[in-house]
Amino acid sequence: MANGTAHRQPARRPGGRNARVRTRILDATVELVARDGIAGFRYEEVAECAGVHKTSVYRNWPDREELVVEALLRYAEDLASIADTGDIHRDLVEFLLALAGGLETPFGQTLERALQPGRQSPTIRTLTRVLDQRVAAMTRRVETAVERGELPPVDSGFLGEMISGPVHLIVNRGVRRFSREDAERVVGVVLAGIRATAPER
Amino acid sequence: MANGTAHRQPARRPGGRNARVRTRILDATVELVARDGIAGFRYEEVAECAGVHKTSVYRNWPDREELVVEALLRYAEDLASIADTGDIHRDLVEFLLALAGGLETPFGQTLERALQPGRQSPTIRTLTRVLDQRVAAMTRRVETAVERGELPPVDSGFLGEMISGPVHLIVNRGVRRFSREDAERVVGVVLAGIRATAPER
Structure with a gap:
């Protein structure tokens, strides 16, 4: 889905904005899980840290477990x-x-x-x-x-x-x-x- | 210091009673550290669990760190x-x-x-x-x-x-x-x- 022009023309790529929002949310989750543990982090803080509205986090990951697992998957891929x-x-x-x-x-x-x-x-x-x-x-x-x-x-x-x-x-x-x-x-x-x-x- | 008659005539052995109190306190500490963690256990509970008065714990180990370390030493000796x-x-x-x-x-x-x-x-x-x-x-x-x-x-x-x-x-x-x-x-x-x-x- 990603291509070389995506960064220069983000508005033209369907789903591009949401993909970047999701990436920022996952990165923020990794950071907060590292700081506060898996049980400790809060959706409000994820949103703040990612610079997105709280509803973006809830809409993309209604299930807290899925958010943690997906954030970890990105981490594990780098190590795999x-x-x-x-x-x-x-x-x-x-x-x-x-x-x-x-x-x-x-x-x-x-x-x-x-x-x-x-x-x-x-x-x-x-x-x-x-x-x-x-x-x-x-x-x-x-x-x-x-x-x-x-x-x-x-x-x-x-x-x-x-x-x-x-x-x-x-x-x-x-x-x-x-x-x-x-x-x-x-x-x-x-x-x-x-x-x-x-x-x- | 310990000998075969100690268990039958505890009152006759100088320091015998306190030695047993200390052992019970250390065993209780190991148990509570296992349950609540090193930072979590309380002197009151150690006393209750050991069946001794709280002042016995404070008198023998005014310093919390020394109590934990001595309890661990007993554990480590078994493994050493x-x-x-x-x-x-x-x-x-x-x-x-x-x-x-x-x-x-x-x-x-x-x-x-x-x-x-x-x-x-x-x-x-x-x-x-x-x-x-x-x-x-x-x-x-x-x-x-x-x-x-x-x-x-x-x-x-x-x-x-x-x-x-x-x-x-x-x-x-x-x-x-x-x-x-x-x-x-x-x-x-x-x-x-x-x-x-x-x-x-």
């Missing part, structure tokens, strides 16, 4: 990408660095707290499924590496937990920034361990 | 133990299972939430140092294995993050219980990876 350069080690290192970068944001930290058990609402369970999509992209990349013979057959979900667990621990504890050297070491040890423990074929 | 059977794989598997068991308790979950950045009080920073002692016991065990030639020279702190990261991720997300099979796989892959990536000597 994993490249395929043909080198699984390199691609997983970049994936971990992007994951750490996302976790270090205020919104990432709010999500991490919200995702812990004992405080799970229906919204949170939906968000968990959204985040699962990010994991799914990474596991598909691992499976491609297995098909190419770059890795032995491996439980890709387990491999994902092995490499992302240390990232969550280091970032969430706030002990230090998760560095490229950390990413290289984590991926190096896990891939070497997977190869060394693979059953003989 | 790591055996030395001479088999580093086996000892780390048991360590991970004990860690997962601790994290799965309501108190463990409260701690996990409290330890995240952005909400760190002086109490929390003290608690972080306490938990560091648990990690220190595990890293000493790893260093013993290196000295015996069971493992190549390794950054024991990094090894600790590699094995405990997945435990935190799996338990905190509440996706599934962390099983013995998980512990075996995590330790197996990490130790094999450490051995495979060690510089030639």
Whole structure:
């Protein structure tokens, strides 16, 4: 729908104005969820922060849960990408660095707290499924590496937990920034361990 | 100080009554911190839950922070133990299972939430140092294995993050219980990876 002239001639593009309003509302929601938590933000503040009338928020998202989920989807999409350069080690290192970068944001930290058990609402369970999509992209990349013979057959979900667990621990504890050297070491040890423990074929 | 007759003749042991009162207060504190969080529990409730007079709590712990830290110390001590059977794989598997068991308790979950950045009080920073002692016991065990030639020279702190990261991720997300099979796989892959990536000597 978007094209190169859209920014210069916004009034000519059908739905263009509402698309921009929606984008501003979603960005404002991400910001307020990061500040006040998923249960804490208010529609009035979203409207103010987005520079739109409150009725625009209600009209586009009558359901609060849908607003939160859609705002998160945009956030998760940025994190979901994993490249395929043909080198699984390199691609997983970049994936971990992007994951750490996302976790270090205020919104990432709010999500991490919200995702812990004992405080799970229906919204949170939906968000968990959204985040699962990010994991799914990474596991598909691992499976491609297995098909190419770059890795032995491996439980890709387990491999994902092995490499992302240390990232969550280091970032969430706030002990230090998760560095490229950390990413290289984590991926190096896990891939070497997977190869060394693979059953003989 | 404690001996076998203490339970039968409590009145005869100097300080015995107060020691039991203190234990009951600490246990009550752990329970209430698990329920209400570190900032949420009240001295009145601790006294009621411990079955003691409120002044006993204030007299023993005029400082709220010291009460929380001492209650946590008791909790952390239970988790700090790591055996030395001479088999580093086996000892780390048991360590991970004990860690997962601790994290799965309501108190463990409260701690996990409290330890995240952005909400760190002086109490929390003290608690972080306490938990560091648990990690220190595990890293000493790893260093013993290196000295015996069971493992190549390794950054024991990094090894600790590699094995405990997945435990935190799996338990905190509440996706599934962390099983013995998980512990075996995590330790197996990490130790094999450490051995495979060690510089030639």
